[in-house]
Amino acid sequence: MPNRDDSDTLIRVEGLTKTFHMGDTEVNALRGVAFEIVTGSYVAIMGPSGSGKTTLLDILGCLSQPTSGTYFLKGMNAGEQPESRLAEIRNHEIGFVFQNFNLLPRATALVNVELPLLYDGVRRKERIARAEAALEAVGLSDRMYHRPNELSGGQRQRVAVARALVNGPAILFADEPTGNLDSHSGEGILALFAELHKNGNTIVTVTHEREVAEHAQRIMSFRDGQLVKDEWRNPTAARWDVQSLAG
Numbered sequence: 001m002p003n004r005d006d007s008d009t010l011i012r013v014e015g016l017t018k019t020f021h022m023g024d025t026e027v028n029a030l031r032g033v034a035f036e037i038v039t040g041s042y043v044a045i046m047g048p049s050g051s052g053k054t055t056l057l058d059i060l061g062c063l064s065q066p067t068s069g070t071y072f073l074k075g076m077n078a079g080e081q082p083e084s085r086l087a088e089i090r091n092h093e094i095g096f097v098f099q100n101f102n103l104l105p106r107a108t109a110l111v112n113v114e115l116p117l118l119y120d121g122v123r124r125k126e127r128i129a130r131a132e133a134a135l136e137a138v139g140l141s142d143r144m145y146h147r148p149n150e151l152s153g154g155q156r157q158r159v160a161v162a163r164a165l166v167n168g169p170a171i172l173f174a175d176e177p178t179g180n181l182d183s184h185s186g187e188g189i190l191a192l193f194a195e196l197h198k199n200g201n202t203i204v205t206v207t208h209e210r211e212v213a214e215h216a217q218r219i220m221s222f223r224d225g226q227l228v229k230d231e232w233r234n235p236t237a238a239r240w241d242v243q244s245l246a247g
Helices: 053-060 083-092 109-119 124-137 153-165 183-198
Strands: 009-022 025-038 042-046 068-073 094-097 171-175 203-207 218-223 226-234 239-244
Touching (some): 025 226, 042 053, 042 183, 053 171, 109 153, 153 171, 153 183, 183 203
Parallel strands (some): 042 218, 094 171
Antiparallel strands (some): 009 025, 218 226
């Protein structure tokens, strides 16, 4: 793991567990997970179905609470915050990109990107200016007034990325962002993420595909609810440095 300043820590989780009860069955989705992510990182969370990666992303995105353990975001204990504060955090500190885009079908790209600002009470003139800037940043300045059914899959995902970035969040979470795209469109989204990371954005993406994960600078591999391998890209040696962990 590269040397860093503790003041750069954006995310820290300690002893994180998540248990679901399905009738008489107890499912341990996360089992004692601990790690840190620093500002400016590009991290891929990788693992097969049932490994706990999506459950972890829900917790990191303040969409659910762990059964036990602590989650610190920018030094704040998320588990101690009321729901109203968590809603503010989701709107201001976190940007989400989903596999299925989650766009309003009858709204233009511009209106879809404006939505977080509308919920935040931003005035119309500023909303439009910021939404236009976000769409320009993802290469869609010529598609602002198109509706989702008038856009390709890759363009829809770019709209979703612009919407996630419009509030200037501290971190961008992406859940299988290339899962519904063809290979060409998927490469376009990964190239966009690389550019966003180069410009200083912190990105955490969930994937089950190694070739997608390798676009990141760090790969955290999960199995059976545990972090089992932590890999860091070593650009000077053109290799991945590996730390094996649980099991």
